[in-house]
Amino acid sequence: MDATALPAFQAQLHTALAKPPTETRRIFHGRGRCWPGLEQLTADWLKGPSAGQLLISLFKEPEPALLTRLLAMLNELVTTPVWQQSGARSLLLQHRSRDGSPLEVIWGELNASPVVHEHALAYQLSLGKNQNHGLFLDMRLGRQWVKKQAWGKRVLNLFAYTCGFSVAAMAGGAEQVVNLDMAKAALSRGRDNHRLNQHDLSRVSFLGHELFKSWGKVRKLGPYELIIIDPPSFQKGSFALTRDYGKILRRLPELLTPQGTVLACVNDPDIDCQFLIDGMAAQAPTLRFVQRLDNPPEFTDVSPEAGLKALVFAQG
Known part of the structure; x- marks a missing residue:
């Protein structure tokens, strides 16, 4: 972070807050490196x-001054x-590079479990306990x-x-959604998200399992017309993107219907689209x-x- 760039950050915040978004949105993205000196x-x-x-996130600890x-x-x-x-209730600063990613209340009163809206759907966040609050805002158009x-x-x-994708799928009229994640606490929050949107939970499954030990159960609940894969880059003891993504791709033909579709995602700045395109061609060549x-x-x-x-x- 560069002190001479802070006025530009201040100006961007003023512009955004003069007419704040009516739903949850990122309003400044220094991580995209389009604002020199504000990348963190x-x-x-x-x-x-x-x-x-307003949640400000600081990804690298600056000098004290x-x-x-x-x-x-x-x-x-x-x-x-x-x-x-602006109608703001609080101004928060999260120190993401510090142990535990602590949250500092700069002004106002923290609502640690706010219900927020995106595309008229409701999601409950968790602020101050984890590095991530429960909804990845860059996936907004993916959920849409x-x-x-x-x-x-x-x-x-x-x-x-x-379960952000699951909430979006049910809102779009999905017949059934199967959610799998080894983090049972996250799935519990996903169940709450469905309840917030008054979804029929008899049509939603929550499997708190490690994926590579659960193929039989996943296959039994299929086949699926739509599969979404949005893994972390690294999950200790269970998943490393470059090592394990191909193991998922090769399973897709047996899980999909003949006209099935896959949304495959990567959010690692060092891995490009070709990784997925080449991986799919090698592991599941029936998918184009x-x-x-x-x-x-x-x-x-x-x-x-x-x-x-x-x-x-897509298949075919």
Whole structure:
């Protein structure tokens, strides 16, 4: 972080808050490297039914003097008319590089479990306990795509986390959704997300299992017209992207219907789209590449291949 770039960050926040989004959105994405000197900063507007919370995330610990400058800027922000008219409930700073990713309340009152909205769907977040709050905002258009594709389909959601794709699929009229993730606490939050949206839970399954030990159960609940794969780059003891993604791809033909579709995702800046395209050709050659989904415009990256990659493949 560069102190001379902080006025640009301040100006962007002022612009965004002058007319804040009506739903949850990222409003500053320094991680896309389009703002020199601000590469370690992001700002998310977490908007619920009423007030919003502004979450600033700091991905690398700056020098003490620079952190002091940032805090002074944020404390100045909350005194401005733009802030006061924004409807904000709190201003939060998350130190993502520190142990436990602690959350600092700069102003206002923290709502640690806010319900936020995206595309008119509700999701409950968890602030201050984990590095990630429960909804990856760069996948906004991916969830929208799933909602549009899901009507009448059986959907398999691998690495489901808090079931954002599942909520979108059910909202789009999916017949059945199977969520699999080894983190049972995340799946429990996913069940809550479905309840928030008044979904029929008899049509949603939650499997708290390690994927590579559960193929039989996953196959038994299929076949599926739509499979979503959105893994972490690394999950200790269970998954490493470059080592294990191919093991999933080779299973796809036996899990899909003859006209089935796959949304395969990678969010590692060092791995490009070709990794998935080549991997699919080698492991599941009956699936052809169809398209890469756009990323939300607020996640613009100086290198498109460094951002989220969400690729669609289809049988035949």
